[in-house]
Amino acid sequence: MATAAPEAAAAAPAGGGKKKLIMIIVIALVVVIVGAGAAVMLLKKKPKAEDGEDPEADAHAEHVEVAKPKPGTPPVYLPMEPFTVNLSDKDADRYAQVGITLEVTDQKTGDLLKAYMPAIRSGVIVVLSHKTAVDLLTTEGKAKLQREILAEAVRPLGYEVEPEEEAPAADEEAPKKKKKKKKAAQALPVTQVLFSQFIVQ
CATH class of the missing domain: 3.30.479 (Tetrahydropterin Synthase; Chain A)
Structure with missing residues (x-):
């Protein structure tokens, strides 16, 4: 009876060590899977951002362009x-x-x-x-x-x-001037x- 107790005590730590080992392996696998998923997502986003086709970037650009006064805004x-x-x-x-x-x-x-x-x-x-x-x-x-x-x-x-320039009166001849290039309308x-x-x- 005295010999059975030490055997049970020795078996318990061995079973606990296997559980710890399994938990460590599962956590390591989860970390690897999450890391791989994050890497795939980043690699997919990078080419879109370089090509200018990222929908999030386009939405931000549109928001910046729409920052003008809205029609119907009081003057x-x-x-x-x-x-x-x-x-x-x-x-x-x-x-x-x-x-x-x-x-x-x-x-x-x-x-x-x-x-x-x-x-x-x-x-x-x-x-x-x-x-x-x-x-x-x-x-x-x-x-x-x-x-x-x-x-x-x-x-x-x-x-x-x-x-x-004022238009000349009917009895006056319009002085001949060199044609000036019109500047683009400025806001x-x-x-x-x-x-x-x-x-x-």
Whole structure:
């Protein structure tokens, strides 16, 4: 009876060692299978990324391209303090009170223009002070003024807007000029100049 107990004790560790060995082999196989699966997945993704056909990359690229203002988004307006300027009429002292609001592409552009507002206001004052009452009372004169104010509004940001050439009067011959190549249309950060007040006295 004393000899049976040591035999049972010796058999127990031997059985436990086999279980440990089986568990280690199973874990090693799982690690190898997972590693092989990961390697296969990485190898499949690499060629697609190099060819530019990775659907995840395409989805990300589309998201970056769609980061433009959506249609139906309300416009961003930047109102300016009203201008009161003496006009260049020679026969009488005339002045104009003009309220201007700029329509801009987004709020970020509006904030940027606020930083340049002293330069923009100065340019607009110069433009207005060179006008006469007759220039400002016609529809064409107001439209021309809007284009000139637009040019002054975007100039501090590095944009150059060339003034439109006026058509010669019927009795005048058009001077012959060399044809200039038209520049490609540029997307300006200011989309519109609106008048909120317009008084000429």
